[in-house]
Amino acid sequence: MSPKKRSTGMPLNKEIKQNNIVVSAAKEEISELSIDRHKDKDADFVTLSEKLKINNEVCDRAWSIWDSVRASMDIVLDTNLKVWGACLFIAATDLEVMTFTFTEVQKAVDLNVKQFFNLLKKLDVNMDTISTKVNGAMTRLEKKYEVSRALFQRFEKTCGKVYTDASEAKREDLPDGKRIIRTCWTLFLLAKGRVLQVEDDLVISFQLLMCVLEFCIRHSPPSLLLQPYKTAANGLGQPMTRTSRRNHGKAKPRPPEVDLRLLETLCKENECSVDEVKNVCLTSFAAFMESMGLSGTEELPEASELSSQYEELYLKSKDFDARLFLDHDETLEMSNIDFTQLERTPKKNQMGEEPVVVPPQTPVRAAMNSIQQLRVVLASASDEPSDVLSAYFKNCTVDPTQEITDRVRRLGEHFSRRFAQAVGQRCVEIGSQRFTLGTRLYYRVMESMLKSEEKRLSVQNFSKLLNDSAFHTSLLACALEVVTATYRGTGGFGGGVAVETDLSFPWILDVFQLVAYDFYKVIESFIKAEPSLSRDMIKHLERCEHLVMESIAWRGVSDGGLGLEGGE
Structure with missing residues (x-):
């Protein structure tokens, strides 16, 4: 049973920032623990507090949490020390006075990672102890x-x-x-x-x-x-x-030889x-x-x-x-699962034998396979408009070619900068590489959409649609969400759900300053136009779709949608 506050929902309010990996370092001038002040508490609890170098405030808060735990849960004999460790972690995180590392508190109470996390979740389920701050740090x-x-x-x-x-x-x-x-x-x-x-x-x-x-x-x-x-x-x-000696001392040495x-x-x-x-x-x-x-x-x-x-x-x-x-x-240590066994290729089933159960993939293998599949799909695609797309552009009453390419260039530069801000300042080039893949998918899906609409409507002039900035930004954002989610990985850590990171949806909406409803309006058409999308990716886009609708339902949006019907 998962904790009540550990929701997998992804907030759409761009002002809501994700919690830090861990709480901030210990505040300056932390007062030392005063043993005399805590004579009303269990001596072993005070000893543990002293070992973890916590201050009086954290000690008092943790003991208060312990009192609540005792009142609402049945504590198994000889587990007090372990629960105290969890209480101290919760208190120190909430107060942002972390004087010990996660490993130090684990060793002090003899709990491995899985046991510690499970204990925290149990506390949350039973008594709603875990705050948003603690939940973020734990996640x-x-x-x-x-x-x-x-x-x-x-x-x-x-x-x-x-x-x-x-x-x-x-x-x-x-x-x-x-x-x-x-x-x-x-x-x-x-x-x-x-x-x-x-x-x-x-x-x-x-x-x-x-x-x-x-x-x-x-x-x-x-x-x-x-x-x-x-x-x-x-x-x-x-x-x-290594760089050439001829460039030694120059401001811009040539690229390293590899x-x-x-x-x-x-x-x-x-x-x-x-x-x-x-x-x-x-x-x-x-x-x-x-x-x-x-x-x-x-x-x-x-x-x-x-x-x-x-x-x-x-x-x-x-x-x-x-x-x-x-x-x-x-x-x-978390379990006795031998992950080297999970990477073996299963034997083919022979006639008359019981079906062979395919073992689950390791997270790394699952991620590499998903990325490879995406790269194969986009190997023949271009990060520039194809001849077919260029023909559609030229058939428009107002040719959108220049505006489209300028927009892609501008958004690409912005995406790379924001990617580096979220992931690491040395990762601008990685962001640029991901954007290139997204651009290829964007043009590929756009071409597929237009071909389908031409066949359905027997028209070739899609001037209104192709000159709509919101449509292009939304379509590109959807393509980038597919790329970002692919690299984030699905299913590798169990459950088939993408691992949430700083790049999780709705990050891309924030990057492009895109109205959520504009993004919502292209999702269904995007899925129909790209047959290579995996089942997991379709589910991910549908989750994005539902999250958008849940977040904007109260606004009473009445716009009928972009729609691909009717070229002008």
Whole structure:
């Protein structure tokens, strides 16, 4: 049973901002806990409060929550400590005085991630304890954990195919391969934390992981590498961010030279787009490596130095310590599901045998498959009007060609900037790449719509429609919502529902300052015009449609809609 306040509904009011991943860092000049002041409370509760370095205000609030819990729930014997931990987390989050990390409170009360989240949800269901602020912090932590866990599972699997001694990388006397694995994962955590403003973007995080793996494999001793990586890495002498000496000292050096052999091998093995990963490597990752002083380095950085830098990020964010994935720490363990089994291709069913149940896909595999399907559909499409579309434009009473292309260019620049603001300032190029895919889909669907209307109405002059700015902006927004939702992923974390992030609907309406009802009016036509849309994507667009109608029903909108009927 899900908590009452953990609604999956997506607010349409653009002024409603999403909660931060975690609550803000501890406020300045936090008073120390006064033991004498809390003699009325259980001694073990006070000891826990002291261990987590909370102040008097948080202690009092948490005890008040505990009193409410005791009055409304049956507490199982010997679980007081665990419930106290949840109460302290709730109080510290509400008061924005977080003196401990999520991992620290987990370890203090001996709960893993799933157990802690389930306890918080139980408190919400039984006594409506969880505020919007706590719910937001909890949701973001949970999503970040799910993404990190999925990425570590893929990382571990990939390292098993790359290095000769990749197993059991948690011993102290680490051989070279295991030490490199630790360095690689920690470098990735740093890259993700510094490149991405919000770390719940599975796809960009995965692409960054490919960049980090390429860097570490390229700097690994050949004797540690397995095929095909040993061959791919053989002879790679230049780092990805090397620039020509002729440009040394100039304000605008030429683009870095890249040997794609190793990157192509990684992308092929992990079934992801080499063009997209290359773009991340040459923009976001290259800037990160430059900031770390690692551009052009011939050796891997010291693991201890990387760990110290990550420690700062971890203590500032107040969430879980993702380095503990390497140790298979119990605080990050969620279940005994072996995700390596989920990625095996199921055997074909033979005549007379029981039907073979296809195992669920891992989040990474599900995301990569959805993206690949979209890219295949749009491979032959253009980000400029086709000859067929140009003919429709020229048949209009007023030719809309220039206005359409100018609008696309202007909205593209704006989209890329807003994408970077939401995801990370080093991600402008990634936003531009996503917009290009959206533009291709926009022109493809527009052409399909016009062909259908020409056949239905026996007319070729759609001047009124094609000169309607709201129609074009809405259609482009719908295409971009499809692209954004595809990259956000559906079904990977269970339930077939897209993972909500800062780019979730109605973000695109806010970006384009688009009236929700204008967007609503193109959805049905969009779905009819694009036969390649998956069942999950159609459901997603229908959810957007319902959310718009729910939000504007009170306004009494009487506009009959854009409609494609009748060209003028």
